[in-house]
Amino acid sequence: MAENILHIMSDASRSPPPVKRHHWIVRFTHWATLLLLIGMVTSGLQIYGAYAKFGERDGPYYLNPFQDVGFPAWSRLGGWLAGALNWHFALMWGLAGVGLLYVCYLVASGEWRSLLFRPRDARGAIAMQQYYLRLRKDHPPQGKHNPLQKLAYTFIVLVGLLAVLTGIAIYKPLQFAWLTALFGGFQAARYWHFWTVWIFVGFTIVHVALVFIVDPPSFRAMLTGWYRGRFPSHD
């Protein structure tokens, strides 16, 4: 018995059996989102430069550490306002389309179950947080993703939805007046649209850091679909 376990463990540590982790739709939409987001953020920063503050013309202005900040040339796309607008209003279709494809795939395949954070995941999320804070020794059991990952991936999809909705609210503030009003008016919608940028940037930095610190094989899994790392279990 003990021998058996030992055997399995050493076998597993040598070369864990590869598992198919990501469908090609997930891999395609993941990398397409990265490229499209880079285009949206850089053209967005060029657009922002035309009026680098939030609030009615007379003020007062919303709290904003980037007020009247001109972003460096390497971080801007489009060359001037018209060019940036044309990039932004072209790539928006791609980003919304890719987002829609991803969500449709999750729903159709049932994959959403391993990604959507639900109230019952709260207990597991706390256990996971305790493990990361070294208040708990053993790694809590998990499915394809642990509850904190579910929380992060659910959150970022909602931020994506927020970016699209605030974008519509400032693209057509009269035709979608109800939506613009929902966000507190045109300048407030602009403000929230701008903040989604920094949430995306911050998420990406943490996301990449965790991949390489905690689970490097998950990087290859997002390229090839096959996972050979420490957390091969599935829901």
Next chain:
Amino acid sequence: MTDRRGFFRLTAAAGTASLAAACKPLLLDISRVNDWVGEKLLYSPSRLAREYPITERTARVPSYFISRTMPLLKDPAAWRLRVDGLVRRPLDLSLDELMRMPRTSYTVKHHCVEGWTAISTWHGVPVSAVAERCELLPAARYAYFVSFDAGYSNGWDLASALHPQTILAYGMNDNPLPPTHGAPLRLYAPTKLGYKMTKYLVSLTFTDKRPGGYWEDQGYPWFAGV
């Protein structure tokens, strides 16, 4: 070292620039698709912009013109608005005649393409009233507004031009329209971005071919409805 870094930077810059140049025609095509979506799918000819109490007016509304100095009429009394094109009765309207036509006043929010907004009151005659008076022909599909500000102009789709809140404004905030904002007459509409509102008007031509415009011809979106 510095040379190599400079070389990479130059290569990256040239690469980005040539990529952008290669993409430009495609981006302009997509912009035309967006015009179509804005005009045919999202625009409602009956949806009105919200009106505000005059207490919410913005104190400092920026003005701009493309001439080197502010465009001014040498002889304001001789000024006429020429209305022609696909109409049964071409017109030359004086400011007095325009002021005797149906008057619309509203206090609305202005949306600039740059991202700023400002609230002002505007007084003028609806373009639809002018269209009625000149007896617009059924073939007309666009309106072309031309200024004496270095030829600044804008082409509009007819549905937006005939929207009840699209006016030829001769007044702003209870006063005659000041030269800083396009005196003697400017186009105003809370359904469009600011750059579509031709100031310093001299003519309005109805056509069946889509007219361009000063900023539109340089790549800014043509429909520009909000």
